Amino acid sequence: MKRLAISKKTKAILGGIAFPIVLTGLWQLFIFAGFSSARFLPPPFKVFQKFVILFSDPAYSQHIAVSLQRVMIGFFIGTLAGFLFGLLMGLSKTAEKIFAPFFHAVRQVPMIGWIPLIIMWFGMNELPRVLIISVAAFYPITLNTFSGVRNVPREYLELASVYGFKGLTLIKKIIIPAALPSIATGISLGLAMSWSVLMVAEIFIQTAFGVGTQIQKGRDRFDIALVIAGIITVGVLGYAMTVLVQKIVQAVERGRVISTEK
Amino acid sequence: MPNNKGTLEIRSLSKSFIVDNNSLQILNDINLTVHSGAFVTIVGSSGCGKTTLLRIMLGLENHYTGEALIDGKQIIGPGSDRGIVFQDHRLLPWLTVGENVAFGLDKLKRKEKKLLVDEHLKLVGLNGFESAYPSQLSGGMAQRVAIARALASKPEILLLDEPLGALDALTRMYMQQELERLWLLEKITMIMVTHDIDEAIYLSDKVVIMSSRPGVIKKIIDVPLSRPRNRASSDFTRIKAEILEEFHLGTEYPFAYAI
Ligand SMILES: Nc1ncnc2c1ncn2[C@@H]1O[C@H](COP(=O)(O)OP(=O)(O)OP(=O)(O)O)[C@@H](O)[C@H]1O
Numbered sequence A: 001m002k003r004l005a006i007s008k009k010t011k012a013i014l015g016g017i018a019f020p021i022v023l024t025g026l027w028q029l030f031i032f033a034g035f036s037s038a039r040f041l042p043p044p045f046k047v048f049q050k051f052v053i054l055f056s057d058p059a060y061s062q063h064i065a066v067s068l069q070r071v072m073i074g075f076f077i078g079t080l081a082g083f084l085f086g087l088l089m090g091l092s093k094t095a096e097k098i099f100a101p102f103f104h105a106v107r108q109v110p111m112i113g114w115i116p117l118i119i120m121w122f123g124m125n126e127l128p129r130v131l132i133i134s135v136a137a138f139y140p141i142t143l144n145t146f147s148g149v150r151n152v153p154r155e156y157l158e159l160a161s162v163y164g165f166k167g168l169t170l171i172k173k174i175i176i177p178a179a180l181p182s183i184a185t186g187i188s189l190g191l192a193m194s195w196s197v198l199m200v201a202e203i204f205i206q207t208a209f210g211v212g213t214q215i216q217k218g219r220d221r222f223d224i225a226l227v228i229a230g231i232i233t234v235g236v237l238g239y240a241m242t243v244l245v246q247k248i249v250q251a252v253e254r255g256r257v258i259s260t261e262k
Numbered sequence B: 001m002p003n004n005k006g007t008l009e010i011r012s013l014s015k016s017f018i019v020d021n022n023s024l025q026i027l028n029d030i031n032l033t034v035h036s037g038a039f040v041t042i043v044g045s046s047g048c049g050k051t052t053l054l055r056i057m058l059g060l061e062n063h064y065t066g067e068a069l070i071d072g073k074q075i076i077g078p079g080s081d082r083g084i085v086f087q088d089h090r091l092l093p094w095l096t097v098g099e100n101v102a103f104g105l106d107k108l109k110r111k112e113k114k115l116l117v118d119e120h121l122k123l124v125g126l127n128g129f130e131s132a133y134p135s136q137l138s139g140g141m142a143q144r145v146a147i148a149r150a151l152a153s154k155p156e157i158l159l160l161d162e163p164l165g166a167l168d169a170l171t172r173m174y175m176q177q178e179l180e181r182l183w184l185l186e187k188i189t190m191i192m193v194t195h196d197i198d199e200a201i202y203l204s205d206k207v208v209i210m211s212s213r214p215g216v217i218k219k220i221i222d223v224p225l226s227r228p229r230n231r232a233s234s235d236f237t238r239i240k241a242e243i244l245e246e247f248h249l250g251t252e253y254p255f256a257y258a259i
């Protein structure tokens, strides 16, 4: 039984890396065929070499650490704010009427549209970078918390009223647990959004540290291998975070996390 | 009567729902008194308003004409004096069986809670299942958990909406005996909707027969048999025939109840 489970997992991993390997092969063929000069598209080996160089220098890990920390802080703030705001609009029709039109209008402005204003207000600082990341997480978390709270089945609300649960008890015992799958979806979308605007934050609001900074450096030096290495780093790390969050979400949905009694 | 709490009275009650801007009358001039400690069942074809009537007794429906009283006081909203087993079991999927049974026991200490949960799970034959999740139960098991949950908060009036509907015939008969035993033990008022006429006769002091469009009480039949009842006795079959008779007259589906 156990051996079967492991082999299944291995199979999944092999399946997942098969396509990147094929892609790398095609890339190599492309170069062998002479379609592209090494200046515009270095061979895979060059990029691999770049990775070895990057990771043997502790500075690169520090760039990664700074980016991860930046995303985590921004994402945390955005999650908290989005959860509270979504809860408020979900619970109160009045709050929805007041805030929803404004929220939906503001949401239409792409992140990059805020950059000039944010730079003029805050300068090239850490604060605006984190702010952009948290706002990116804020939107999907607000929306999904809102719809989760609004769509709590009427049956559960009736059950709560039969047992006389109101206010905070009602929120704690029925509304949040019932909305949790939707909130969890919002959180994983939020994380993906945070991670993808990280590049916007790091490239447009210049800074000495971060993976985005490395990509920008590669562009400045016309070092395509460095740019590609940076992009792959961002993709792999983003994917790892998504998988991690999915695992947490699955655990939550199984009811384990919240059903542990105090 | 051993105690006088839990007498329910419905007086000239009518109820309409607004459907597509039209007022649709669901219940018409319902008059019913359920004395404290009585066991009353309600039978009637699907859609005749049985669930609606229970919801009014529970306090979930508040727009109607006429009166709904408990111990002489107007029902305004649900209260801890009444418990319900909904037609759908309505267990919370994110709580374990044990936590579902403890759902209404917020005010109790942990130890007392555990005691009540254990006692009531045992009562419905589900001891050992407290850490299972509702999704891991069969429909019948889920209904039994719902019964345990309703009983655990010790209501004076227990409303049951087809609580045994999802059970197999044997478990169903066992649960009927258990319900009767509980009712005798706890001396609470029980009002139960069922589609099973044998079940109604086996359990109740009175069988309320409803007919549809709009829902009216057609007849209330007393069941003056001693307990425990013998389902094969001639009195039992006579009452059954009397009830079936009611369904032949004036319903669109004369054979719906000839089970
Ligand atoms: N909230 C509502 N809005 C509009 N109509 C409703 C509503 N609730 C119930 N009804 C209607 O009232 C009628 C009675 O419904 P009810 O659920 O009380 O029937 P029932 O006797 O319990 O039926 P069943 O045996 O199938 O459970 C039905 O025709 C139903 O469509």
Ligand SMILES: [Mg+2]
Pocket: B050, B051, B052, B087, B161
């Ligand atoms: Mg019903």
